[in-house]
Amino acid sequence: MKDEGRSKDEESKDEGQRTKAKSDEESEENKGRMSFSSFALRPSSLPFSPFLLIEDLVQGQDGFRLSVPRFAVAPGRAYAITGPNGSGKTTFLKTLALLIRPAAGRLMFEGTVVTGDAEQEQRYRHQVTLVMQDAYLFKRNVFENVGYGLRVRGVSEDEVRTKVGRALEAVGLPDFGLRAAHRLSRGEAQRVALARALILDPRLLLLDEPTANVDAANADIIEQIISRTMSAHGMAVVFSTHNLDQAYRLTDEVVSLRDGLMLDAGPTNLFTGEVEATVGLQRVRLTPDVAVQVTTSKTGRVHLLIPPEDVVVSQAPLASSARNSFPGRIVRAVADGEQIRLGLDIGVELSALITRQSFADIGLMVGGKVYVTFKTSAVRVF
Amino acid sequence: MSFIADGLREAVRLIVTLNRDMLGIVAVSVTVSSVATLLAALVGLPIGYAVATHRFPGQRLAATILNTLLALPTVVVGLVVYSMLSRRGPLGFLDLLYTPTAIIIGEAILAIPIVSAFTISALKGVDRRAGETALTLGATPAQAAAAMILEARFGILAAIVASFGRVIAEVGAAMMLGGNIRGSTRTMTTAIALETSKGEFGLAMALGFILLTVAFGANIVFQWLQGFQE
Known part of the structure; x- marks a missing residue:
C-alpha cells in the first residue's frame, strides 16, 4: 500500500519536471493534481496542507549540530520556535531562508525539491524572506532600503515608489523615506526591516527574535504588524523567540528546539x-x-x-x-x-x-x- | 638668496596670469594621471573584490603581495616598463616610449596595488549581513555581490582618490617613460625637476604650489570619504 503510494507520488513529480517548460496555466493544473494525490495518501494533512516541507534536515557547523526530522509550514499559519540561546533557532531560520545549505535532508516547496538546484533556489528565495535579529539596513536612505527587494525583481520605479510609501505607512513610519538608515533607533530600524520584508508580499516570512532588542512600545507595534499582515495576506510566519507568552499570543504552533534537536511539533501542555x-x-x-x-x-x-x-x-x-x-x-x-x-x-x-x-x-x-x-x-x- | 624671493614673485605672476605653458603642463599631468587611475581601477577593483570575498589557494599570499607592491619604487616600475617599450625591448614595435601612453602604463602599474589593497580593506569592513540581507530579499548572488560593493562605496572611492594622489605626485616613472617632452609628456613633477636644475625657480615654484594643492585636495577628499565609510 505504502509502496504503491510512493510510486504514484514519484510519477506525478516526474510529470511535473517534464512540463516545467510549458505554460503557467498547465503547471498550475499539475500542482492541483499533485496536492490531490498527496491528499489521497495523507488524509491527516487535509485541513492545513503544507506548501513547505522539511525532512530529515541536518545542519552542522563548528561542532554544532541541528537536526529537524520534519517541519511543515501551511499557508496562513504561524509557528513559533522557542528555545534557549544556542539551541539552533537562528541556524534553523537561516537554513529555511537558504542562507546556509543543509548538510543533509531536503527542503520541498510546493512539491518540488529546492535544495541543490540553483533555479529552484532562486524561485524559492523570491517567495521567502528573513528579517534577522538586529536587522541590517543598507547604508542608504530608508526608501532605498525598503525598495531594494522590488528593484532586484525588476519592478518599475513608479510601482516601487507607490509600494514603498504604503509599506512605510503600514509600519507607522510614513515620513521616514529620506532619512539615513543608520541614524534610526533600533526599534525604528527593526520596523524598516519589517517593511522591507512585507513589501515583497512573501508566502513565508521568517523572523529571528523580532522584538528581542527593541523597547516595549516598538515591540507592541511590531507584534501588531505581524498579526495584522498574517490575517490579511494569508502569509505564513515562522519566528523565533525566547518569550513563551509572545509565542502563544501570536501563533497556533509552538515548536521547541533544544541543543539543536527539534522536539515534537505542536504545543506542549x-x-x-x-x-x-x-x-x-x-x-x-x-x-x-x-x-x-x-x-x-x-x-x-x-x-x-x-x-x-x-x-x-x-x-x-x-x-x-x-x-x-x-x-x-x-x-x-x-x-x-x-x-x-x-x-x-x-x-x-x-x-x-x-x-x-x-x-x-x-x-x-x-x-x-x-x-x-x-x-x-x-x-x-x- | 634673492633667487628665492624672485622665484616666488615669478611663481605668483605665472599663477595669477594663468600662464599658458604652465597650464599646459598641469593639463598633461591631470590627464595622464586620471587615465592611469581609471585603468588601475578597472584592473584593481576586480582583483580586490576577488581577494576579499573568495576563498582560493594562495589567497593570503595574494594579499601579502598586493601589500608589498604598495611600496613599489617608482624608478623600478620606470625601469621595467622602459625595458619593455624601448626599441630593443619585446614591445618596442609599438613605438610607445616617450609618449603619454607610456607614462600611463607605468603609473597604472603603480596604482593597481593601491586600488586593490584599499578595496580589500573596504570590503572586509562591510558587515557580512549585508550580502545575506540582499539574498533574503531575493537578490541573485551577483546582485548580492553588487550590494556589498555598494556598501563599501566610500572606501572604494577613497582607494581611487588615493591612487590618483600617488600617481600625480610621482616623478620617477614619468621622467623615465615620458622623457619630459614639452607639450606632450612634460608633467608637473618632471617640469619641476627640470626647471629647478636649470635654475628657473619661478615656473618650478608655481607648479610646486599647484601640485601641493592637488595632492592635499586629494588627501582631504580621501579622509572625508573614509569618514563616511565608518
Whole structure:
C-alpha cells in the first residue's frame, strides 16, 4: 500500500519536471493534481496542507549540530520556535531562508525539491524572506532600503515608489523615506526591516527574535504588524523567540528546539478554557470532567501552560499540598536526553518530563495507571 | 638668496596670469594621471573584490603581495616598463616610449596595488549581513555581490582618490617613460625637476604650489570619504 503510494507520488513529480517548460496555466493544473494525490495518501494533512516541507534536515557547523526530522509550514499559519540561546533557532531560520545549505535532508516547496538546484533556489528565495535579529539596513536612505527587494525583481520605479510609501505607512513610519538608515533607533530600524520584508508580499516570512532588542512600545507595534499582515495576506510566519507568552499570543504552533534537536511539533501542555471563579477558588475547565485549579487575575477565556517538568507522576495518590491531582494512564514514553518525556492521558493529554532514574525506580510503564499531580502555582495563565 | 624671493614673485605672476605653458603642463599631468587611475581601477577593483570575498589557494599570499607592491619604487616600475617599450625591448614595435601612453602604463602599474589593497580593506569592513540581507530579499548572488560593493562605496572611492594622489605626485616613472617632452609628456613633477636644475625657480615654484594643492585636495577628499565609510 505504502509502496504503491510512493510510486504514484514519484510519477506525478516526474510529470511535473517534464512540463516545467510549458505554460503557467498547465503547471498550475499539475500542482492541483499533485496536492490531490498527496491528499489521497495523507488524509491527516487535509485541513492545513503544507506548501513547505522539511525532512530529515541536518545542519552542522563548528561542532554544532541541528537536526529537524520534519517541519511543515501551511499557508496562513504561524509557528513559533522557542528555545534557549544556542539551541539552533537562528541556524534553523537561516537554513529555511537558504542562507546556509543543509548538510543533509531536503527542503520541498510546493512539491518540488529546492535544495541543490540553483533555479529552484532562486524561485524559492523570491517567495521567502528573513528579517534577522538586529536587522541590517543598507547604508542608504530608508526608501532605498525598503525598495531594494522590488528593484532586484525588476519592478518599475513608479510601482516601487507607490509600494514603498504604503509599506512605510503600514509600519507607522510614513515620513521616514529620506532619512539615513543608520541614524534610526533600533526599534525604528527593526520596523524598516519589517517593511522591507512585507513589501515583497512573501508566502513565508521568517523572523529571528523580532522584538528581542527593541523597547516595549516598538515591540507592541511590531507584534501588531505581524498579526495584522498574517490575517490579511494569508502569509505564513515562522519566528523565533525566547518569550513563551509572545509565542502563544501570536501563533497556533509552538515548536521547541533544544541543543539543536527539534522536539515534537505542536504545543506542549497548552490548553484553553474559561476561568470559573467561585469564592476563594479559580478553576479552568478543560473538558466536562477535567478542571485545573489556577491563580490568576484574568477572567474569561485564557490559555494555560503547565510546564512538563513541574508535573509529578506517582503510582499512588500523593498526600501533598498540590491542589491538582488526577488519575490517569501513561500512553507514551519517549527518551529525551537524560530524561523521559511521558504522554499522559488524564482526560486530556498531558506531557511530563522525568529522569530516567525515577522512571525505573518507581516502576512506570506504558499503559500503566498513575496519578498526575502539579501545584496551582505551577500553572501559567495568559 | 634673492633667487628665492624672485622665484616666488615669478611663481605668483605665472599663477595669477594663468600662464599658458604652465597650464599646459598641469593639463598633461591631470590627464595622464586620471587615465592611469581609471585603468588601475578597472584592473584593481576586480582583483580586490576577488581577494576579499573568495576563498582560493594562495589567497593570503595574494594579499601579502598586493601589500608589498604598495611600496613599489617608482624608478623600478620606470625601469621595467622602459625595458619593455624601448626599441630593443619585446614591445618596442609599438613605438610607445616617450609618449603619454607610456607614462600611463607605468603609473597604472603603480596604482593597481593601491586600488586593490584599499578595496580589500573596504570590503572586509562591510558587515557580512549585508550580502545575506540582499539574498533574503531575493537578490541573485551577483546582485548580492553588487550590494556589498555598494556598501563599501566610500572606501572604494577613497582607494581611487588615493591612487590618483600617488600617481600625480610621482616623478620617477614619468621622467623615465615620458622623457619630459614639452607639450606632450612634460608633467608637473618632471617640469619641476627640470626647471629647478636649470635654475628657473619661478615656473618650478608655481607648479610646486599647484601640485601641493592637488595632492592635499586629494588627501582631504580621501579622509572625508573614509569618514563616511565608518
